[in-house]
Amino acid sequence: MLTSYEKAEVELTKNVYEKMESAELARCIEELEREVEHVKAKELKLDMARGKPSPQQVDISRPMLDILSHDSNLFDEGVDCSNYGCFDGIPSARRLAGEFLGVPPEQTIVLGSSSLNIMQSVLIHYWEKGVPGYTPWYKLPHVKWLCPSPGYDRHFGLTQDLGIENIPVRMTDEGPDMDQVEYLCASDESIKGMFCVPKYSNPTGITYSDETVRRLAVMKAAPDFRIVWDNAYAVHDLFDESDQLLNIHEAAAEVGNEDRILEVASTSKITFPGAGIAFFGSSVANVEEVARTLQVGLISANKLNQLMHARFLPDIDAVHEHMKKHAAFLRPRFEAVERKLTEGLSGLGCARWTHPRGGYFVSFDGPRGSAKRIWKLCQEMGVTLTPAGATWPGGEDPNDTNLRIAPTYPSVGELEAALDVLVLATKLVSAQIAQEERAQA
């Protein structure tokens, strides 16, 4: 697989350093090295590694904490949220989940705070017992999983932990490379599933095209093939005009593939990270089966937290209004990334990056073999980035080009300073690589 992947490597046109005369290149490197020493002397301590909101952004949701007090009505449409019971989630939270996920409320389960935890529970369940009617995955000689890359390291960790082989597939501007995905799924029954972050994908920020969604929904695959449809950024638009994602449940149901789709989402990046509520949505049969199995290990989830959320965000319109406050906070940060990278690297031919209209990340590619070196040089200049390779299964970026920029946590000022460092590191490493390649030629 890696071989086939490598063929689809990031193609950058010949960059400015490769075009330079050797003497000019040497002078340029010397100058960039001086700049690096200058930055090191500043002893910066900046962090662009963390995909989490800043404290000021989190404060947007503080009014929610006033919703429940000692004299509140703790019932939700007949359900006592202060006691055991109602495993599937309270009615108003399931209605909200349905709007989030594009399924009827009865095809949802609302649980604790973590969608990652739901994904893990469902995958372990299939590993242990099998998709209903099929062999448990642990009994199969080999189970493989498709991982659009660059992607989300926490996803890859779930399957890796179960001994499943993660197979990277190329990400395009329209989602995973569907020719590759269809070919693999049609030809290999040991491929049992795939991770997708279909809207404002982590880290590229792109949204799957309608055609990609339709092909995923209808393509030939093993009968117990499952798509983990992690709609983590379903409402995380930066602009009024948002990306539109096709409803995959409807597309799948048209050909009887509705059991293929396991969708999750949570409010972690809407209200409080780690303290939100998480949603699961799928076919009628899947929801019933998953609920039955999860009940073995849970009497009922935190329904008071569900009640607080459902009253704070009574419907999807209220969610969108709330998200505008987040967008107002995040837009200047994403704009700073775009501005700084354009100012510093545009036209040099040694980097490309994405221009997300939502989500939490920008994906950045340098020349082949540069990412680890850029990461290390940034670190030496006091700027922490997500480790190079983290966006690939097993931490192995086959071309060593990709870095994930997480612009949400720092202030705009810190972010600009950090991006200057990234620009400088990219230039120097690109120039050094050009020099080294020339020496080897």
Next chain:
Amino acid sequence: MLTSYEKAEVELTKNVYEKMESAELARCIEELEREVEHVKAKELKLDMARGKPSPQQVDISRPMLDILSHDSNLFDEGVDCSNYGCFDGIPSARRLAGEFLGVPPEQTIVLGSSSLNIMQSVLIHYWEKGVPGYTPWYKLPHVKWLCPSPGYDRHFGLTQDLGIENIPVRMTDEGPDMDQVEYLCASDESIKGMFCVPKYSNPTGITYSDETVRRLAVMKAAPDFRIVWDNAYAVHDLFDESDQLLNIHEAAAEVGNEDRILEVASTSKITFPGAGIAFFGSSVANVEEVARTLQVGLISANKLNQLMHARFLPDIDAVHEHMKKHAAFLRPRFEAVERKLTEGLSGLGCARWTHPRGGYFVSFDGPRGSAKRIWKLCQEMGVTLTPAGATWPGGEDPNDTNLRIAPTYPSVGELEAALDVLVLATKLVSAQIAQEERAQA
């Protein structure tokens, strides 16, 4: 095993119906049947099945809902509870967990609301990967688990779900029959663990004696044998003078068995059922290993809920003060059970029951072969009890004697009415059994 268990059956002395002349017994049955018809006509609808607090009891914790509001300090000793991070739990909650569980705070993990969920996660982890250094349980031809019975059906469900064979062991007034437990563990390496509710056990309400705790801590067993020490009722005393439970971690550490003990607890029956915080406590090595594995599927738990709890219940003294309010609410209910059963059944020789000083249940035994019939007759008279057999692995009570009384949810008046029904059903079924046995003799 069942054969050996059956030998240790509930021994009741010859009861009043067995002693009656046949004609007198027939008259007595006729009279009891008339009483039953009289009760049926009332069309009662009473429930003694649910091990949960009543709405009025839950209201005791409502002041906790005032603790967090929009202007609260959301930091706990340097930890921002409103954002990702701090997987192990916030410092003040871990300190509370340590006091609960009898281990240092650094040997605890504080997670979401459910201790059942923690137990399941840890058991699945060992099933999938093995206790560190040993074979994963799923790869073993046979795994068995000891289940002191009567016990908690949700426990039995966890292991049953993993295909583990549950072995009932007899409960005595001092805890599980340690002669039986020691014999089994020393002679059978496929026994990999045991469930214990060591204080105010579900459903008998007894607390394990110091000797029982010591023997469990030091006994010979498979090296990957684990005790799930579910201290669900650690602080759930009904009286000022509470049962005292020996610290099993210390007893186990004395002989190097500290890895054997996996303790859990939660605040579900302290603050809000399903919306509390849950504790895990074990050896340094276990806590580290379990935290590492749980982090695969969880970024961080709901720390705002931890903060709210830790401020409401800052230390174990505050917990005890709070529990006194619960006790004041529950004591009249447990007293009603004791009074009604004594008035109705004392001296008849056809029933015995426990006299808990804490917890949530009373365990009730009728004559051999009576429990299912008593349950059904109560149901016909409008009183729902926990299904007969539910307190045994697989729902199979070998002697069909045991019923679990859950007195917490109904009002005292409802409870008294329900207990009158149970008394009547016990008398009629006991008399019928005596008559049937006579007919067969």
